[in-house]
Amino acid sequence: MLAPAGSAQSRQRPPNIVLIVSDNQAYVDIGAFGAKDAVTPNLDRTAADGIMATSFYVTSPACTPSRGSILTGRYPQRNGLYEMIRNEMVRYGHRYTPEEYAYSPEMTLGMDPREINCGEMMKSAGYATAAIGKWDSGRAKRYLPTRNGFDYFYGLPITGIDYWTHDRYGVPSMFRNEELVKEEGFSEELFTREALRFIGRNRDQPFFLYLAYHAPSGTADLDDQRIYPPQKYLDLYPGLDPTERRTEYLDMLPVLQRKMDSPRTEMFWKSRHSRAARVGNFKWIVAPQLDGLFDLANDPGEASDLSASRPDILAFVKARWDNWNREMEHAEPRGPFRDY
Template sequence: MRRHMLRFAIALVVLLLAVVFGSASGSPDPPPNIILIVSDDQGFDLAGFGATEFVTPNLDRMAAEGTRGTSFYMTASVCTPSRSGLITGRYPQRNGVYEMIRNDLVNYGHRYSLLEYAMSPEMTRGLDPRERTFGDALETAGYTNAVIGKWDLGQARRFLPLQRGFDYFYGHGNNGIDYYTHERYGVHSMFRNNERTKADQGVYATDLFRREALQFIRKNQDRPFFLYLPFNAPHGASNLEKDSRQVPTHYLERYYPGRDHADRSVKYAGMVSAMDEAIGEIFETLRRLELDRRTFVLFMADNGRADGQIDGVRLRGGKGSGFEGGLRVPLIAWWPGVIPAGRVTGELLTALEVLPTLVAVSGAAQPDVRLDGFDMLPVLQGKAKSSRREMYWQWPSAYQAARVGQYKWVSYWPRRNPDNLEPTEELFDLSVDLAEQRNLAREKPEILTMMRARFARWEAEMEAAEPRGPFRNY
């Protein structure tokens, strides 16, 4: 009720200002609609970025009509902390969600009881309520906000989107679900707003998220809206079986005829193409409703996958690693008449820039917390250079990493030697070695020392920040 009253008050103020000043200065342009699309575990698996084995005509068209970012990073190489950084504009180490929100020991053969699951980390942990999201920010500008898809920032009521600045939620709050049953290890996990729902059980999740997104756009076509659309595709299904690739046969027949449809890699490609088809319908709806020239659309992946590549360069590492294959993801920005078509930028940009950018284009109030990003729209337009020179990552017991200028430092514990308590350090010059194959740690000790010192300084800043739960609540 308070949210609707606030939105009414904001709308009334805007209307009065328009009446008072409209005759003198002309009617101001309304703020743009905003759609933020995030794929799951995809990396650079798009033809527009050089992965020609995938059929993604709609994302390829989006890239051709917009600007591609080829040096864009998420805040982590795994799902939950990459999303916490995206949605708050703050490093995960600052906002408190730098680890996965998932049950500690996943057993594919174990079916949780409702009571057992209710007491598990997936139900008791979530993004600290003191954190401000981009939903909270856009609410101050009178936007109608929705999350449709994978939330992954807590399932208890206080953590769900309706308590975080959003007006509508359809999707799952945890890390992953079965695409058809919508269960996670036997527990039904699909939500509509604050309540679990079984109404659509048996329907492929990507098709459901497409349906809900289209309905939301049509319903709100006459007022500014923000649609956060984090698909769970092509993340593997979290079910009671180990076969995690799920896609309806008709997608495989349509996009990959003559291929072995039982092959896991073909199923994965089918999941990507099913999502691409849904995205195509969203763009077609924008054009049909004549919303395309006043809608700002961003697309990115939440992290990489194994053996990803960009423009023919095979990136090292994948999901869960501190190498480029885990952290660097595709960015596509689309806004006809505002963002140039067919442009490519290699400027250093990150997910931390998303919230400040949405605040700037919407005219929303700045959140009353320390942000770690900046408005990147001028960079996407080619009007400015990126002000970012550094980026840092840390995933406990797995890796630490830093990028400063052209150099990248990674300190990690090799999985093939778990008894080794000393991390392995590697240093790369990404300007000539995007694949991270030539370790310069011995050749450039002065750069190595500088990178260690920069990381230590950043780490000290994160540790000194105001504590946030669930992982910094001390």
């Protein structure tokens, strides 16, 4: 959200910037995009007053690499954070002792410190900076926002917590700056509270707020994977139960201001057993659940595979992906997952 370009405030200083990120929310879960069973009046109003990106992609379907790209503006294969940072044994019911957790991936892995994130860039431009909500780029102190460009941090440094206890599978995981805190309340409301406080403290200077909610993703609790939001939110859904639902830099500002079309014509993905490319109107994907070539201009639902009828396009898109993959392999390596 930017201050209006013609306001007195914007003529005196740079615009304030609030970057809001939700977790595991599909475009079909927003009223402005036609959702029938999602009540999102604030998002709908923001969309009506701003820009709706109808062909917008993240760089990965997984939390950690996707957020790493939001923070750095670089493909996960470049910034090194191309896998999830999480302790896999919790999937089998294991509860980590404090001694075990101290040496676990969630405690020892994080974004390569050589990466430059948006907080560092905004801070160097004279902005007050804050990261509130889900950081997901490392829990050790050297990985926390306060060591990487942000003046203030309140939230979870890892990939998920329980919405009410703020623990991650029994491990306390809510931070203020670099210290664990224990507070009562629904985590998302606490994030909103902290965001408003930060804005209030910095209303007289340019500020950048990275507000990354954990919702509507599932909770991180071994005993129950459902979300129990405050009743006032459930009251918005009469007859429904929402708890059952589950680097080359590009200046986007002229695009968002409707001064130009987006110059980006290609996007590429690689994640475990999946790979994909979007080249012009064509999307090619190879994944366990889907495999094919699709013309998104005429088939946005990806229902008609053109692999057999358009082998020329298929070969071209695959070649573009191969070129990108070679470029990523030759990029300067970054930790923590790459072997170098």
